[in-house]
Amino acid sequence: MNREILRIAIPSIITNITIPLLGIIDLSIVGHIDSADGGALAIGAISVGGLIFNMIYWLFAFLRMGSSGLTAQRFGREDGAGERRVLRMALTVAVVCGVGIFALQWPIEWLAHIIIAPTDEVWALAITYFHIRIWAAPAVLSLFALNGWFVGMQNSRFPMYIAIGQNLLNIAVSALLVFQFGLGVRGVALGTVISQYCGLAVALFLVRRIHLHPADGTIDTARELSLADFFRVNRDIFLRMICIIAVTTAFTSFGARQGDMLLAVNTLLIQLFILFSYFCDGFALAGEALVGKYVGAKSHERKMMCVRRLFGWASGVTLLFTTIYFFAANGILRLLTDDTSVIDAAQPYLPWTLAIPLAGFATFMWDGIFIGATATRQMLYTLAIAAAVFFVLWFWPMALPTNHHLWLAFVVYLVVRSVVQTAMARKVLRG
16 A cells, blocks of 8 residues: 555656746746846846746646546546546646636736736737737646546556656757747747647647547446536535635735735745645555545445555655754755845744644545545535635734744644544545
8 A cells, every 4th residue: 555655746746846937947048148138137026927837727626636536536447438527528628728718818817917017118028928828728637637537547657757867858849949049038938838839739649548448338327427517516626626725815915915025935935834734645646546446346444444555645644744844944945046034034933834744644645535525515614614714814803923824824724624524534535
């Protein structure tokens, strides 16, 4: 069981770490342009453009998570027709949504300008970047669906290969277009689009390398996945993502109201949470694949063994990161910034970085397990409750400095997610 978990978790962790590189690569390339189309304005434009796409694509994460759990269950019961049906449904929805995003690019531009409100100079370059990268929306969402399907088919290596290949190609093509052809921000955006469509082409090719179970009609048709079932699962995950976005956006907004210094402190400290989440998410993805497989195979004993081992690995990761943050949090901050004033201002809030892994590891594991069991309605209820607690706690008067009050609300939000899902787990795992 440990080998099975690590076989899926390790490539997933590598994939998680490589995903942010697309944005980092774009920033590093424009940061070295010696022209009016480079420098601080270009860096700001890439940051704004990247933020717009993060806001859009985060809403469509259901395409990956929903595909994973549904596919894993059909893999577990050796339902080849079901495996193919999930893939067709997921890709169809992804392409339709991607085309819809492309068609709505001007309303999205208008709304993004109101929300982000950058300077006119930065916005002019950001919109150039945005209107080129938007062409890749169908490819990006299709890759969400395909990566979820690969994980459901117990293969997390293919998403890793695709992510690494995309990043390498993005470096090469963007650098060529920027430094050889002088396309500036346009070249960076075009390089990203090319790498994303190439990643999709590779993913579609790798689908043919996946061993599918025979579609021989021996599976009970009453258990066949319906379009209504597919949309029910993905609707719940979509609404859950809105709750998560509401909390994370509010956390950033409430921090920004305290001034530039505390905004910078919170931005740096939240990177420690994100780093921890990359590792825990790898084991959560293993939970999606393996729990889904055992639910489909009706192997309750193996399912429960998998859950126990997942929590064992998550506990080890939590202990590791808590220890690292206890002894080396300042060293990590120095890697992120040379500004000693920001590092000094962060000191009173470092204890919260120790609380985050302890508060959050259980909810990461339950998320993966619940997705594997397609218990998406329970996940939605959990996030709705936890988000409500976050906002109530934030607006509740407290004799605490404002930023400590904010971090307390965020940590309690993670604790509530863990506690509510743990309370629901018995019923979910019994099903």
